[in-house]
Amino acid sequence: MPARHARLTDASDELAAALAAIREELELTAEFPPAAQAEAEAYAASPRLPDADRTDVDFVTIDPEGSTDLDQALHLERDGDGFVVRYAIADVPAFVEPGGAIDAEARRRGQTMYAPDGRVPLHPPIVSEGAASLLEGQERSAYVWTMHLDASGDVTETTLERARVRSRAQLTYVEAQRRVDAGDAMLGLLREIGELRIALEEAREGASLDMPEEQVVRDGDDFAIERRELLPVERWNAQLSLMTGMEAANLQLRAKRGILRTMPVPPPGDVERFRTEVRAIGEEWVEGEHYGAFLRRLDRSKPTTLAILQAARRLFRGASYTVLDDDSVASELEQAAIGAPYAHTTAPLRRLVDRYVLAHCDAIANGREIPAWATEGLEGLPEIMQASGQLASRLERESIDAVEIAVLRHRIGEEFDAVVVETRKEGATIQLLDPPTEAACDTAAGPGTRIRVRLTEADLAARRLRFAEA
Known part of the structure; x- marks a missing residue:
């Protein structure tokens, strides 16, 4: 399920303790x-x-401000009426000894865990934020994907090699967007390729949740949530990562070896419930329009859009990892939100499974035997990733709950607009429209009903947030 991260810029002692x-x-x-x-x-x-040696290639990185664990660097160039995309990925297998202490600890952790006030890393920071990170001006080992694209943005040829690289610049999203807008030749291609890939995503009925970045800031004695809409460059950059993951899946499918990220098509009932919620929130969604196309065209500046994106997360459930073998069934190997087979491969500093995917792809692409540690390591890997994903979701959910309580606790008695998400014996779950918050509510209204609610409890120490129908 797509993550909703909130960054904390200033916390009270009580919130920090929570x-x-x-x-x-x-x-x-x-x-x-x-x-x-x-x-x-x-x-x-x-x-x-x-x-x-590929240090002659002018790679750059594009990441959130303050990032130090840099997994990816890119270089783009025109090739006739098409393009060449080079995508360098941090070489994590270079510093992880199979069966060693880092390997064992990484398999215990599964992935980097993110909280509003910091993170719990997958690998020791001396390598994940230092010696293996694709930092500006530093020579690093990397897996370099070279993808040739035609005029429509479709991939026609892919190669993969392990090589030395050196990033020329560490750009924030704001800096990258500024360069694009100023006519930067190389990053101007990011806009062109990104838009072509978005069109291809729409054609294959893919879907994306472009959740805005949230920051929790002090507002006098209170807290407030400030939201930042994603810049266009962030969406274009994400398309390169998705494209690389799709190519990684294709390589593994060719050999019927490796591990894919899969997700089923949402059941019709879930889509209808989402449609009911959208109607209650007040947005028009025409019959026959695919949910992916609907989500793409939403106005991200409207306060109700985040509530719709929150509700849409239920369409992205059931994601898992599937190990390939000779009996793998093609119809069960697609990632429905992407609309194609897909593998996690572009974030090995932060996600365990990517290390195994990279090792498989490197061997398959170059006609070598897959390393024994990579094939043997697939045993139990889906369960490790599933468990760590559940833990990451719980950390995210409970942390955001605490932040939202801190934001709302001085508004006891105030009324808000909300939509009922689901009802159970113990009560209903509602989605506030602004601020977009999920919470428990005392109401007899059914799912999809828009109601007016009053905040009755916001206890940070007990981490309880509750509303009642007004």
């Missing part, structure tokens, strides 16, 4: 075992670099 308590309850700690830390320090002192 967020720390959540991580403690979930047994999440940023510290690494001494053996894993020692392995990371040894690699950082003497990184292993491949012979192939």
Whole structure:
């Protein structure tokens, strides 16, 4: 399910304590075992670099401001009426010894965990934010994908190699957008390719939740949520990552070996419930329009849009990981939200499964035997990723709940517009329209009904938020 992250720029002692308590309850700690830390320090002192040299390519990275764990760098050029996209991915297998301490700890963690006030990393920061990160001006080992695209943006040829690279610039989204708008030759192609890929996504009935970034800031003695709409460059950049993941899936499917990220088509009942909620919120969704096309055209500046995007998350349920073998059934291997087979491969510093996908793809693309550690490591990997995903979702959900309580706790007695999401024996769940918050509510109204509610409880220490129909 797409994540909804909130960043915290200033916290009260009480909110900070609540967020720390959540991580403690979930047994999440940023510290690494001494053996894993020692392995990371040894690699950082003497990184292993491949012979192939692509440091002549003017790669750049594009990430949120303040990022240090840089997984991807890109370079674009025109090729006749088409394009060449080079996408460099951090070489995590270079510093993870199979069966070693970092390997064991990474399989225990599964992925980096994000909270409003910080993160719990997958790998020791000395490598994930230092020696292996694609930092500006630093020579690094990377998996370099080279994808040739035709005039429509479709991939016609893909190669993959392990090579040394050097990023020329570490750009924030704002800086990258500014360069695009100013006519930067290379990043101007990002707009062109990104728009072509979005058109292809629409043609295959893919769907995307472009959730705005949220920041929780102090407002006097209270808190407020400030939202930032995604810049166009963020959507274009995301399309390159999706394209690389689709190519990774195609390589693995060719060999019938590896692991894909799969998701079923949402059941008709879920789509109809979402349509009912959209109607209650007050947005027009015409009959026959695919939900992906509807989500793409929503005005992100409207306060009700985030509530619709929140409700749409229920259409993105059931994602899992599928290990390929000779008996794999093609119809069961698609990622429905993308509208194609797909593999996680572009974030190995932050997600365990990407390391195994990269090793499989590198071997398959170059006609070599897949490393034994990569094939053997698939055993239990879907369960590891599923469990860590559930833990990450719980951390996200409970952290955002705490932040929302902090935002709303001084508004006891105030009324809000809301839509009933679901009803159970213990009560209903509602979605506030503004601020877009899910909470418990005492009401007899059925799902999809728009109601007026009054805030009755906002207890940060107990982490309880409750409303009653006004």
